[in-house]
Amino acid sequence: MTSPDTARNISAFADTKYGKLGNIAVSYFTVTKSADREFWSEPVGRLTLQKALTVKSDTAVADAIRLMQEKGKGCVCVQDDTGAVIGIFTERDVMVHFIGQSLSPDTPVDQVMTPDPVMVSPETPLSEAIEIFYEHKFHHLPVLNGNGRLKGLLSIRVAVDFVAEHLPGEVLNRPPDASLTAIEEGGG
Amino acid sequence: MIATEDDKPAEPKEVKLTRRDFVAPVDVRWCPGCGDYAILNTIQNVFPTLGIPRERFVVVSGIGCSSRFPYYMNTYGFHTIHGRAPAVATGVKLANPELSVWMITGDGDGLSIGGNHLMHLLRRNIDIKVLLFNNKVYGLTKGQYSPTSELGFIKKSTPYGSIDYPINPLHFALASQATFVARTYDTNPKHMTRIFNAAAAHKGTAFVEILQNCVIYNNKAWADIVAREVRDDALLDLRDGRPLIYGKEYNRAIRFNGFTPEIVELEEDATTDDLPLHHRSDSGYNYAYALAGLEYPAFPMPIGVFRAVERPTYGEQSLLQARYATEKRGHRNLQSLLMGGDYWEVEEKDALIKVHQDPHARADSLADEMDVIEERRAEREKYISDPLFSALATRISSLEVTYGTGRVISIDPGDSVNRAIMLLKEYNLDCLLVIQNKKLKGIVTSRDIVMKVALTDMDREKTAVKEIMTARPDRAESWNSVGDAINKMSMGSFRHLPVDHNEQGYGMISVQELLGYVYTSVKDKG
Numbered sequence: 001m002t003s004p005d006t007a008r009n010i011s012a013f014a015d016t017k018y019g020k021l022g023n024i025a026v027s028y029f030t031v032t033k034s035a036d037r038e039f040w041s042e043p044v045g046r047l048t049l050q051k052a053l054t055v056k057s058d059t060a061v062a063d064a065i066r067l068m069q070e071k072g073k074g075c076v077c078v079q080d081d082t083g084a085v086i087g088i089f090t091e092r093d094v095m096v097h098f099i100g101q102s103l104s105p106d107t108p109v110d111q112v113m114t115p116d117p118v119m120v121s122p123e124t125p126l127s128e129a130i131e132i133f134y135e136h137k138f139h140h141l142p143v144l145n146g147n148g149r150l151k152g153l154l155s156i157r158v159a160v161d162f163v164a165e166h167l168p169g170e171v172l173n174r175p176p177d178a179s180l181t182a183i184e185e186g187g188g
Numbered sequence: 189m190i191a192t193e194d195d196k197p198a199e200p201k202e203v204k205l206t207r208r209d210f211v212a213p214v215d216v217r218w219c220p221g222c223g224d225y226a227i228l229n230t231i232q233n234v235f236p237t238l239g240i241p242r243e244r245f246v247v248v249s250g251i252g253c254s255s256r257f258p259y260y261m262n263t264y265g266f267h268t269i270h271g272r273a274p275a276v277a278t279g280v281k282l283a284n285p286e287l288s289v290w291m292i293t294g295d296g297d298g299l300s301i302g303g304n305h306l307m308h309l310l311r312r313n314i315d316i317k318v319l320l321f322n323n324k325v326y327g328l329t330k331g332q333y334s335p336t337s338e339l340g341f342i343k344k345s346t347p348y349g350s351i352d353y354p355i356n357p358l359h360f361a362l363a364s365q366a367t368f369v370a371r372t373y374d375t376n377p378k379h380m381t382r383i384f385n386a387a388a389a390h391k392g393t394a395f396v397e398i399l400q401n402c403v404i405y406n407n408k409a410w411a412d413i414v415a416r417e418v419r420d421d422a423l424l425d426l427r428d429g430r431p432l433i434y435g436k437e438y439n440r441a442i443r444f445n446g447f448t449p450e451i452v453e454l455e456e457d458a459t460t461d462d463l464p465l466h467h468r469s470d471s472g473y474n475y476a477y478a479l480a481g482l483e484y485p486a487f488p489m490p491i492g493v494f495r496a497v498e499r500p501t502y503g504e505q506s507l508l509q510a511r512y513a514t515e516k517r518g519h520r521n522l523q524s525l526l527m528g529g530d531y532w533e534v535e536e537k538d539a540l541i542k543v544h545q546d547p548h549a550r551a552d553s554l555a556d557e558m559d560v561i562e563e564r565r566a567e568r569e570k571y572i573s574d575p576l577f578s579a580l581a582t583r584i585s586s587l588e589v590t591y592g593t594g595r596v597i598s599i600d601p602g603d604s605v606n607r608a609i610m611l612l613k614e615y616n617l618d619c620l621l622v623i624q625n626k627k628l629k630g631i632v633t634s635r636d637i638v639m640k641v642a643l644t645d646m647d648r649e650k651t652a653v654k655e656i657m658t659a660r661p662d663r664a665e666s667w668n669s670v671g672d673a674i675n676k677m678s679m680g681s682f683r684h685l686p687v688d689h690n691e692q693g694y695g696m697i698s699v700q701e702l703l704g705y706v707y708t709s710v711k712d713k714g
Contacts, residue, residue, distance in 0.1 A: 163678075
């Protein structure tokens with residue numbers, strides 16, 4: 001017979017982290033806790049923003065492309081004399097307007113840029129940025145501060161890394177060869 | 189001892205024990221002048237005062253000069269194998285929790301040969317008292333350098349001086365999560381007595397380093413610290429609840445400025461009120477670790493009890509666990525475990541294997557398995573019903589139906605760069621697959637064109653796509669999950685991932701499509 005004291009001890013023991021040994025709680029899937037999923041609403045200002053390349057609106061297209069090539073970046077932001085962002089000039093613009101076209105390399109960039117680009121604020125939630133990326137097939141989103149100044153660029157790569165880091169079990173720690181994933185504990 | 193009828197040990201009679209009860213009738217063989225004598229004498233004085241019957245003492249040792257100890261104690265004892273005293277002492281204590289188990293080891297036995305064993309004894313907090321005699325040398329094997337020998341220590345095995353950085357035994361113990369850590373020295377029986385009593389009173393593993401002299405191979409090992417004429421200035425005796433004051437004139441103290449220790453000179457009329465007090469029950473390790481890091485001559489060497497905190501012992505917990513398991517599964521014995529259960533019998537090579545199955549054990553293990561399976565099923569259910577996880581677990585091939593693999597345009601590696609440009613522009617794509625003989629050779633993207641072709645004098649008609657493509661791109665299999673694909677994208681910093689459908693050729697998925705799919709799934713269903 002177990003005395004009431006012992007029973008109490010045992011149930012107290014079973015509640016401790018050590019006591020879990022008594023009724024093994026196997027967690028095969030590394031399930032991300034629901035609290036960790038608030039990352040969708042993380043303001044983009046909290047993600048690592050890239051420093052944006054900027055050019056003046058009268059910059060020659062060739063110079064803008066050269067800048068992209070030198071820095072290995074897929075876009076430049078076009079600013080007017082006050083520093084306001086009036087357009088974005090991206091790889092896609094280069095493909096559409098310059099490559100295989102007879103456009104003069106001296107053409108001012110503001111004639112071929114994408115004017116009034118979609119921009120977000122540092123408070124914009126990541127989910128909204130992802131919807132924009134998806135809808136427009138963008139790779140970069142300029143992020144403007146409250147005063148209208150360019151804070152940086154949100155790149156989709158950073159967004160992907162950010163999502164992956166929040167899903168350690170489902171994304172980050174997937175085996176390189178998914179066919180090697182154990183279907184049963186201990187490999188079956 | 190003779191067991192009584194109801195198989196309970198007889199209550200020991202109250203017998204006044206004396207030192208003589210603990211002196212074994214054998215000759216003590218250590219070198220004349222060895223520090224071990226004073227330690228042995230002190231232990232023989234302390235044991236009779238602890239209120240424990242003699243038959244409940246067990247002294248367990250490893251190998252080394254200090255490990256001869258059990259012979260000289262008139263108690264139960266084990267002289268075990270090198271470094272393995274913790275294993276034997278653990279067995280003794282767990283089998284009979286009533287025993288007072290004392291483990292004797294040295295700097296070589298405890299920190300080198302048995303370092304790993306000692307670490308686990310300490311972290312488990314088994315109620316065993318560990319006395320580590322530290323003379324900074326292997327004495328029994330005639331003077332090789334030990335884990336605590338100083339840098340530059342010259343002996344036969346280190347004729348040009350030791351280049352092994354010495355370990356601090358107290359740091360080792362603290363890093364092993366010891367609950368009781370103390371230091372004393374062989375030439376002060378009063379101090380040893382105080383520390384051994386404190387160790388005996390501690391519930392859990394008590395680790396005591398004893399600074400000890402090896403008169404033959406490392407004479408005056410600690411003389412510059414513990415010799416009678418210098419020790420007041422060289423030692424700092426830790427007293428719980430008192431400031432860290434030391435010195436012949438009792439006129440200096442240790443204070444910590446952040447993690448940095450400093451020496452304070454006390455003026456004659458200075459108040460000691462603002463000095464910090466020693467707290468051996470400080471639950472963190474940092475304070476004790478910092479104290480243990482004080483080294484002579486820059487600082488006085490602390491002795492006394494550095495740390496003494498309460499934590500459940502291994503013994504208590506294993507007993508509770510055994511009771512819990514017994515309640516759940518009933519009484520078992522080792523024999524039935526060995527003889528029962530499932531096992532295979534192989535009589536000779538290539539002969540049939542006889543399979544034995546114990547229906548009871550089988551039922552038990554099935555019951556356990558069912559528990560686990562049920563738990564896993566519930567978890568999987570939760571997993572599948574969750575929109576985020578089900579989106580991540582979706583096969584990418586089913587996504588491609590939505591986005592259409594028909595959009596994939598391929599090109600031959602020998603085709604011209606101009607053709608690639610034309611295709612990218614015509615279909616308004618970011619990426620082409622470069623395929624030859626139904627095998628994926630590479631991908632070429634608008635980025636490749638902008639970075640490698642624009643503004644160059646490359647002959648776009650004569651240059652082949654293979655010159656500018658990204659060769660051997662990473663790819664996903666059609667049965668990979670969305671999570672797998674995002675992983676590949678993130679790890680490789682890709683924006684496009686070719687998808688291998690084997691006979692059906694190749695598809696492609698973009699980073700925007702993947703993220704968009706996951707987020708839309710969560711938004712729609714969540």
